[in-house]
Structure formats: structure tokens, C-alpha cells
Amino acid sequence: MGKLDNKVAIITGGASGIGEGMVDLFAKEGAIVIAADINEEALEKAGQKANVHGMKLNVSSDEDWQALAKAVNDRFGKIDILVNNAGISSEKPFEEIDAQDWQKMLSINGFGPFAGMKHVAPYMAAQKKGSIVNISSYTALIGQGFNHYSASKGAVRALSKAAATTFGRQGVRVNALFPGIIETPMTQSLNTSKELLDRLIQATPLQRLGQAIDIANAALFLASDDSSYITGSELVIDGGYSAQ
Numbered sequence: 001m002g003k004l005d006n007k008v009a010i011i012t013g014g015a016s017g018i019g020e021g022m023v024d025l026f027a028k029e030g031a032i033v034i035a036a037d038i039n040e041e042a043l044e045k046a047g048q049k050a051n052v053h054g055m056k057l058n059v060s061s062d063e064d065w066q067a068l069a070k071a072v073n074d075r076f077g078k079i080d081i082l083v084n085n086a087g088i089s090s091e092k093p094f095e096e097i098d099a100q101d102w103q104k105m106l107s108i109n110g111f112g113p114f115a116g117m118k119h120v121a122p123y124m125a126a127q128k129k130g131s132i133v134n135i136s137s138y139t140a141l142i143g144q145g146f147n148h149y150s151a152s153k154g155a156v157r158a159l160s161k162a163a164a165t166t167f168g169r170q171g172v173r174v175n176a177l178f179p180g181i182i183e184t185p186m187t188q189s190l191n192t193s194k195e196l197l198d199r200l201i202q203a204t205p206l207q208r209l210g211q212a213i214d215i216a217n218a219a220l221f222l223a224s225d226d227s228s229y230i231t232g233s234e235l236v237i238d239g240g241y242s243a244q
């Protein structure tokens with residue numbers, strides 16, 4: 001028996017990296033998984049896996065979210081799990097960030113999870129049960145110089161707490177994950193410098209970088225009924241990096 005048997009799960013950014021790891025694990029654990037992503041080419045590949053359906057979504061579009069939530073509920077009869085994982089990053093220095101950079105970052109990383117919860121939570125509330133997992137970042141917890149990115153992830157942190165209190169009485173749980181540096185296409189630039197990579201590993205108490213499965217395992221726990229009394233919680237998955 002799988003931990004997510006008979007559950008319907010939407011995972012945004014499900015075509016790459018951490019999202020792809022969660023799509024694979026959730027499907028293995030028995031869920032019907034909707035991998036929602038803006039990258040149609042990658043989605044086509046994701047949609048070929050057993051129990052996985054690829055659906056196009058731009059998380060910064062309110063209309064896209066409304067249409068996706070309705071389409072999933074119409075087709076599968078319910079929505080049990082939402083993982084707001086899609087995101088973009090940037091290492092642009094403070095002085096070079098302009099209004100357009102700021103708005104793009106906040107519209108994908110901040111408005112995306114907000115709109116996802118706004119449109120999906122009512123379907124969960126209708127069955128008085130649901131689990132939402134929002135992917136923030138260790139950069140929301142400590143100063144790392146990823147300026148507008150950190151701000152967007154701080155928004156996810158605060159939004160998750162507020163949403164947990166908003167939706168709790170309707171049976172909908174909301175929790176947040178805080179990954180450290182995880183090896184995915186988002187962080188592949190690290191591979192160009194062995195020196196930087198070694199430095200990061202040395203600076204991590206558990207002496208390695210994270211993998212998508214490290215985040216997927218935590219998301220599985222929060223998505224499943226194993227965590228049925230947990231809402232508004234924050235779980236840091238960074239090998240101890242931010243504990244120092």
C-alpha cells in the first residue's frame with residue numbers, strides 16, 4: 001500500500017529538479033499526480049510516466065490557476081494535495097535589480113503560491129480535507145545576498161503561516177519547506193567551479209549538497225495523512241547549513 005493511495009496531487013514546477021523528484025515519489029506512493037509547469041516540452045516527457053498527467057500552467061496567471069483547479073477537479077473528482085514548488089532564482093546584485101526584475105520574481109515566486117492556494121483550497125475545503133506544501137528556501141531564514149529571490153521566499157514563509165490559520169478550520173493544512181542548496185538545473189552553475197562546490201560542501205555540517213529526493217521525502221510526509229495534526233509548520237532541509 002502506498003502512502004498516497006487514491007489521492008489527487010498537483011505539483012507545480014513538476015517538470016524539473018525538485019518538482020520532478022516529488023512527481024516521481026508521489027506517483028510511486030499511489031497518487032494521481034498532475035505535474036503543472038510552464039515548460040511544455042519537459043511536461044510532455046513527465047506526462048509519459050505512469051499515473052502522471054502533464055498540464056500547462058503559468059503560476060503567475062490567476063486565470064491559468066482558476067482553469068487548472070477546475071479542470072483537475074472536473075476530471076479527477078477532487079484535489080487532495082497541492083505543492084507550490086515552481087520558482088525562478090537570480091543572483092543579481094542588489095544595485096542591479098530593477099522594478100521589472102522585482103515584479104517578475106515576486107509574481108512567480110510570491111503570487112504563484114498565493115493564487116494556487118486561493119483557487120485550490122476551496123476544492124479541498126469542500127471535502128473538509130487537504131494538504132498544501134509551499135516551497136520556500138533557506139534564503140528566507142538567513143542573509144545570503146540573493147536579494148529579490150530571498151524576499152520572494154520570505155513572502156512564501158509568511159503566506160504559509162497566514163494560510164494555515166485561514167484554512168485550518170476548513171480542514172486544509174498548510175506547511176512550508178526550506179531547502180538548502182539542492183543539486184538541480186537551478187543550481188547547475190555551481191558545477192562550473194569545483195572550488196566553490198567544495199567550499200559549500202565544507203560549510204555544510206552534513207558534508208554534502210541536497211538532492212531532490214531529500215525534499216521529496218519531506219513533502220511526502222507533509223502531504224500524507226502521517227502529518228494530519230501538523231499545520232503552519234516550517235521544516236528546514238539544508239544539511240544543517242542555516243543552523244550555524
Ligand SMILES: NC(=O)c1ccc[n+]([C@@H]2O[C@H](COP(=O)([O-])OP(=O)(O)OC[C@H]3O[C@@H](n4cnc5c(N)ncnc54)[C@H](O)[C@@H]3O)[C@@H](O)[C@H]2O)c1
Binds near residue numbers: 018039088089178
Ligand atoms: N535548487 C535549490 O537549491 C533550491 C533551494 C531552495 C529552494 N528552491 C526552490 O525549490 C523550487 C524548485 O527549484 P528547482 O531547483 O527544482 O528548480 P528548477 O529550475 O529545476 O525547476 C523549476 C521548475 O519551475 C518551472 N517554472 C518556472 N517558472 C514557472 C511559471 N511561471 N509557471 C509554472 N512553472 C514555472 C520551471 O519550468 C521548472 O520546471 C523553487 O521554488 C526554488 O526556488 C530550490
